[in-house]
Amino acid sequence: MKPTNRLANESSPYLLQHAHNPVNWYPWCAEALEKAKQEDKLILVSIGYSACHWCHVMEKESFEDVSTAYLMNQYFVCIKVDREERPDLDHFYMDALQAISGQGGWPLNMFLTPDGKPFYGGTYFPPQAMHQRISWKELLVQLHDAFIKRRNEIEEQANHLLDYLKKSNQVIPKKDVSFDIPTEEKFTKQQLEKIFQQLMASADTHEGGFGNAPKFPQTYSIQFLLRYYHFFGDPTALNHAILSLKKMMRGGIYDHVGGGFCRYSTDAQWKVPHFEKMAYDNALLLTVLTETFQITKDDEIKRVIYETVDFLIREMLGAEGGFYAALDADSEGVEGKFYVWSKEEFEAVVGEYSKTLCDYFNIKEDGNWEHVNILFTSQSIIEWANEQGISEAKAIGILSGVKKKLLNARESRIRPGLDDKIILGWNALLSNALFQAALVFNESSWMEVAEKNTQFLIKEFFDEFNHQWKHTYKNKVVKFPAFLDDLAYFIQLLLTAHQATASLSYLHQAKEIAEYVIEHFSDDENTYFYFTPDFHHDIMVRKIDLYDGATPSGNSIMAYNLMSLGIMFDQKAWKERAHKMLEGLETTLLRYPTSFGKWGNLFIELHKGIGELAVLGIDALVVSKGIYADFLPNKVVVISDKSNDTIPLLIGRSAEENTKFFVCRDFACLAPVGEAQEAIRLLLTISDQD
Numbered sequence: 001m002k003p004t005n006r007l008a009n010e011s012s013p014y015l016l017q018h019a020h021n022p023v024n025w026y027p028w029c030a031e032a033l034e035k036a037k038q039e040d041k042l043i044l045v046s047i048g049y050s051a052c053h054w055c056h057v058m059e060k061e062s063f064e065d066v067s068t069a070y071l072m073n074q075y076f077v078c079i080k081v082d083r084e085e086r087p088d089l090d091h092f093y094m095d096a097l098q099a100i101s102g103q104g105g106w107p108l109n110m111f112l113t114p115d116g117k118p119f120y121g122g123t124y125f126p127p128q129a130m131h132q133r134i135s136w137k138e139l140l141v142q143l144h145d146a147f148i149k150r151r152n153e154i155e156e157q158a159n160h161l162l163d164y165l166k167k168s169n170q171v172i173p174k175k176d177v178s179f180d181i182p183t184e185e186k187f188t189k190q191q192l193e194k195i196f197q198q199l200m201a202s203a204d205t206h207e208g209g210f211g212n213a214p215k216f217p218q219t220y221s222i223q224f225l226l227r228y229y230h231f232f233g234d235p236t237a238l239n240h241a242i243l244s245l246k247k248m249m250r251g252g253i254y255d256h257v258g259g260g261f262c263r264y265s266t267d268a269q270w271k272v273p274h275f276e277k278m279a280y281d282n283a284l285l286l287t288v289l290t291e292t293f294q295i296t297k298d299d300e301i302k303r304v305i306y307e308t309v310d311f312l313i314r315e316m317l318g319a320e321g322g323f324y325a326a327l328d329a330d331s332e333g334v335e336g337k338f339y340v341w342s343k344e345e346f347e348a349v350v351g352e353y354s355k356t357l358c359d360y361f362n363i364k365e366d367g368n369w370e371h372v373n374i375l376f377t378s379q380s381i382i383e384w385a386n387e388q389g390i391s392e393a394k395a396i397g398i399l400s401g402v403k404k405k406l407l408n409a410r411e412s413r414i415r416p417g418l419d420d421k422i423i424l425g426w427n428a429l430l431s432n433a434l435f436q437a438a439l440v441f442n443e444s445s446w447m448e449v450a451e452k453n454t455q456f457l458i459k460e461f462f463d464e465f466n467h468q469w470k471h472t473y474k475n476k477v478v479k480f481p482a483f484l485d486d487l488a489y490f491i492q493l494l495l496t497a498h499q500a501t502a503s504l505s506y507l508h509q510a511k512e513i514a515e516y517v518i519e520h521f522s523d524d525e526n527t528y529f530y531f532t533p534d535f536h537h538d539i540m541v542r543k544i545d546l547y548d549g550a551t552p553s554g555n556s557i558m559a560y561n562l563m564s565l566g567i568m569f570d571q572k573a574w575k576e577r578a579h580k581m582l583e584g585l586e587t588t589l590l591r592y593p594t595s596f597g598k599w600g601n602l603f604i605e606l607h608k609g610i611g612e613l614a615v616l617g618i619d620a621l622v623v624s625k626g627i628y629a630d631f632l633p634n635k636v637v638v639i640s641d642k643s644n645d646t647i648p649l650l651i652g653r654s655a656e657e658n659t660k661f662f663v664c665r666d667f668a669c670l671a672p673v674g675e676a677q678e679a680i681r682l683l684l685t686i687s688d689q690d
Contacts, residue, residue, distance in 0.1 A: 011474040012082040013419045014050040018059060022069035025080045028089060028538075036077040036114045042147050043112035044076040047090050049083050050419040051263075051276035051326040053335050054124045055107045060333070061127040062136045068127070071137060075144040076111075083108070084325055084423060085472055087483060088532050088539050095165055095543070097121040111143055116540070117158035162540065169543045186583065187607040189232075195593045195600055196228050196237065202594055204268065208244035210594050213268040217248060217261070219284040220548050220597025226291055227604045230631055231687070238295065245292055248285075249304045252374040255339065256361065257406045258315070259307030261285050263550075271376050272369055275336040275416075276329040279316060280551050282308055283429035290437045294631035300380060303396075305437060309446060312430065317449065321456035322422035322473060323430050331416045338416050340372040341406075349409045350402050357402060360384055422473040424461050424482055427453055428489035429551070435493075435500045439628040447500055454497050457490065458509070468535070469516070481536045484529050484545070484554030487517050491561045495636075502621040502639040504647060507568060514565055514574070517558065527580050528555050546585060548598045555581060556598035563602070567612060567636045570648040570667070582606065605634040609665065611683040614649045615639045617659025624659075626676025635683055 002020040010016060010027055018025055026032035028045075036043045048055030062068045072078050083090035083106065093110040096118040097103065103123070110121035120143065125136040134142075147154055199221055202210045209215045222241045229238035248254060251270025253262050260282050262273035286308055293301045316323050331338040343365050347354040361375045362368050368376075379387070385395035431450040438446035461470050461478055470478035471486055482490075494510035497503070520533040523544055530542040531554065545553050559581040566574035582602055589596045589603060613635055615624040620639050627637070636649075644650040653662055660672035661679035665686045673679055 007080060011477065011479070012050075012085050012421060013417065014048060014055075014082040014084075015080055017050065017056075017417075018063060018080050021059065021063045022066050022073075023063050023078050024069075024073045025078050028079055028081050028086060032077055032079050033116055036112075036116070039077070040114050041077050042075065042114065042143065043079060043116065044072065045079045045081060045089070045093060045110045045112060047081040047083050047086075047093060047108040047110070048106045049326070050417060051278065051328045052106045053274065053276070053329045054105075056330055056333070058107050058124055058136075062125070065127070068137055068140075071140045071144075075140060084419070084421070085480060087485070088536070088543070091531060091543050091545065092165070092539055092541055093118060093121065095169065096161060097123075099161060099164055099168075113155055113158045117155075117162050119154050119158035119161060165541050169541050186579075187603055189607065191586070191590060192228070192232075192604055192607060194590050195224070195603070196234070198590070198593045199224065200236065200240065203240050205240065205243070207269050208240070208247035209270070210244075214264050214266050214274070215268060215270060216264045216550070217253075217281065217285055217288075218244075218594060218597065219288040220552060220601060221594050222288050223291060224593070224597055224600045224604065226288075226295060226631065227601060227633055230295065230633070231604060231608050241292060242296065242298075245289060245301065246380075249300065250377045250379075252369075252376040254304065254376075255311070256375040256377070257339075257403055257410060259304075259309075259311035260315075261308070272374060273336075274329060275339055277327040278550075279312075279323050279325055279423070279426040280429055282312060282316075283426065283433045284551070286312075286430075286433040287436060290433070290440050291631055291633075294440060294629070302441075305441070309434065309437065309443075312434075313449060316430075318420070318422065320460075321449075321452040322460075323427050323453065325419040325421050325423055325426060328417035328419070331414050336372075336374070338410065338413055340369070340374055342367070342372060345409075346373065346406075349405050351405075353398055353402060356388055357398075420474065423486070424457060424469070424471055424473075425486035425489040425551070427457055428486070428493040431457075432489070432493040432496050435496045436628075439500055439625065442625065451497065451501060454493060454506075457493075468533075469513070481533055484517065484521050484531050484558070485551060486554075487513055487521075488554040488557035488561060491517075491565075492557055495561070495564055499624075499637050499639065502624070502641070504640060504644060507638070507647065510561070511565055511569055514558075514561060527577065527584060529558055546588075546596070546599075548596055552598040556596070556602065559599070560602055563606070563610065564636045567610060568638060568647060568649060578602075579606070601633075608634050608687045611635040611686055612649060612664040612667070612669075613637045613679060613683060614653055614662040614664065614669075615659060615679075616643065616650065616653050616662065617641065618657070620659045623676065627661075627680060629676075630680060632680060632683060634687065 004019045005025045007015045007025050008019040081089050093108055094104050096110060097108060100121055105123040107124060110118050112118050125139055126133060127135060129135045210218050210221055222244055225237040225241040228234055247270050253265045253270045253273040260277050263276050263278050263281055264274050266272045266274060289301055289305050318324060329335050343363050346363050350357050360377055363373045367373050381395050382392050385392045431453045434446050434450035460473050463470055469482035469487060471480040471482045491510045491513050494506045498506040521529040523530060528544050531545050532539060532542055546555050547553055548556055559578045562574040563578040585599055589599050593600050611634060618641050620641055624639050638647055638649045640650050643653050658674055660674060662672050663670050663679055663682040670682055
């Protein structure tokens with residue numbers, strides 16, 4: 001048995017992967033930081049995550065090498081960080097790296113002075129110099145030598161970098177008056193047209209998505225297109241949303257055998273994925289697919305939704321009701337090995353239809369990627385059925401049967417590593433998506449999974465002793481204070497959980513957590529929110545994160561939450577704060593809509609106005625399900641079997657024997673109606689007109 005370092009006591013799968021390295025790794029802790037000061041050593045902070053392919057490569061090449069470990073242990077105090085456990089540290093050091101080099105990525109290796117100030121960093125370094133990239137050993141020796149001989153320069157550079165990070169992370173976007181937008185106008189059609197034009201300028205109208213390789217799903221931009229089509233009827237918006245999703249669904253980024261999506265595509269055609277599967281990606285794609293189905297009623301989209309939910313429940317859901325974080329890109333040390341096929345193996349499993357299905361899935365004798373085959377298709381099932389001269393129903397049956405065979409065969413392989421920590425925010429995104437899909441497709445089993453997960457989060461992630469919400473859970477232990485993203489997504493989930501269950505307790509809990517966020521995360525201007533709470537002192541700079549990246553920014557979701565809760569509980573200050581948050585980003589959003597997609601969605605909904613819907617009556621929950629068949633994003637919904645004085649939208653309302661729908665705007669309500677479709681018509685009617 002190899003000796004272990006201090007990471008052996010951690011619960012993070014990523015840290016445990018490094019527990020047997022000869023490097024004397026520490027987790028991020030006071031002991032390591034104090035050791036650096038006492039021994040006057042530079043600090044190496046190496047950040048990654050369990051599903052990161054290049055993190056594994058660097059570990060195998062360098063961190064498992066005894067001679068390399070000797071240099072690291074001799075010259076540095078070495079700290080390993082799981083970016084998913086500590087996104088605050090990851091954000092801070094990624095900002096530092098981008099300031100130094102203009103680049104980012106993982107593994108993220110950052111070097112600090114003995115008092116913890118960053119001064120130099122990079123991502124992957126090879127064991128031998130190649131492609132104009134210095135080797136890891138050479139870098140270690142050079143940095144140590146510079147520290148000994150030119151320490152003043154290093155400390156001066158660290159001080160300048162820290163000053164820059166402090167200033168840049170506190171800057172709130174200002175209006176750019178040169179952008180030709182009248183400053184007195186708020187959330188106008190003219191501005192929305194500019195956002196749409198900017199989005200479409202970066203759209204790949206042939207392969208879908210936005211920009212070039214590597215391609216990420218950019219679900220918020222697709223959601224904006226859905227809203228733009230819904231409110232303004234522009235077919236270009238809907239067509240590109242559908243094109244983007246169908247290219248992903250048919251490409252290799254989608255797992256045609258087991259369901260679910262990989263993190264991104266390495267090419268512009270969505271064919272070759274980076275094979276890791278993240279909980280949050282599947283949550284966000286499930287949401288946008290469900291919204292698209294509400295508009296299109298497309299059977300191909302419905303099939304992928306069902307397959308993705310099956311994957312999430314089969315492979316990502318723990319016995320306690322929590323969803324795991326990720327599946328690794330690698331198995332047996334090879335990227336994608338679990339997911340790819342040789343032609344011979346594919347034909348042996350498929351049997352009768354192997355020839356036509358090799359064509360359908362682009363299976364080649366010598367492989368379609370690195371001598372093996374990734375399954376992807378260029379056709380819809382209907383197109384394939386017509387080509388084969390069979391009915392669509394028969395084609396669906398053939399493909400379904402073949403996928404089951406392939407899935408069973410794949411189960412005998414060595415599986416990718418599972419990151420089995422449970423993250424509050426990612427679980428909230430997943431259950432929010434499941435609730436939404438369950439409402440649209442009337443799937444009670446999905447509803448049960450989402451509600452069990454919601455109750456699990458409520459029960460396990462609150463530390464009653466310290467009166468704090470926490471970020472991660474594993475082996476019945478919660479760790480690290482919850483970050484803004486965690487709580488913003490959680491509030492969003494609770495609002496959706498109310499719509500799915502009619503439980504008013506979810507609304508009250510959402511309001512309580514919003515008050516917690518306002519108390520502990522608000523910036524000095526009481527406009528935006530810091531990523532970390534005021535009692536979390538483990539980071540040099542409290543960051544205000546406004547960018548919608550792989551996951552939506554906590555600030556954009558909090559703006560949504562404050563608007564919704566402000567309407568539900570008649571909290572004028574919360575609604576005003578949501579407006580203020582969006583106004584501060586107005587010009588930035590107009591210039592860079594693909595980077596602020598969730599803000600764009602709020603922008604378009606505020607332009608059209610938020611409708612209020614109260615559903616009251618003895619069978620309110622059952623009757624309310626009718627409002628989810630069609631796409632109607634700009635609404636808040638409160639459901640109850642009777643009037644309730646704690647919810648302003650329910651005060652004084654009575655439905656007597658039959659359930660009634662009360663459609664309102666700023667608490668001014670139209671005459672109640674008894675049918676969901678009539679309520680939808682009224683909600684559409686009261687939206688602002690151009």
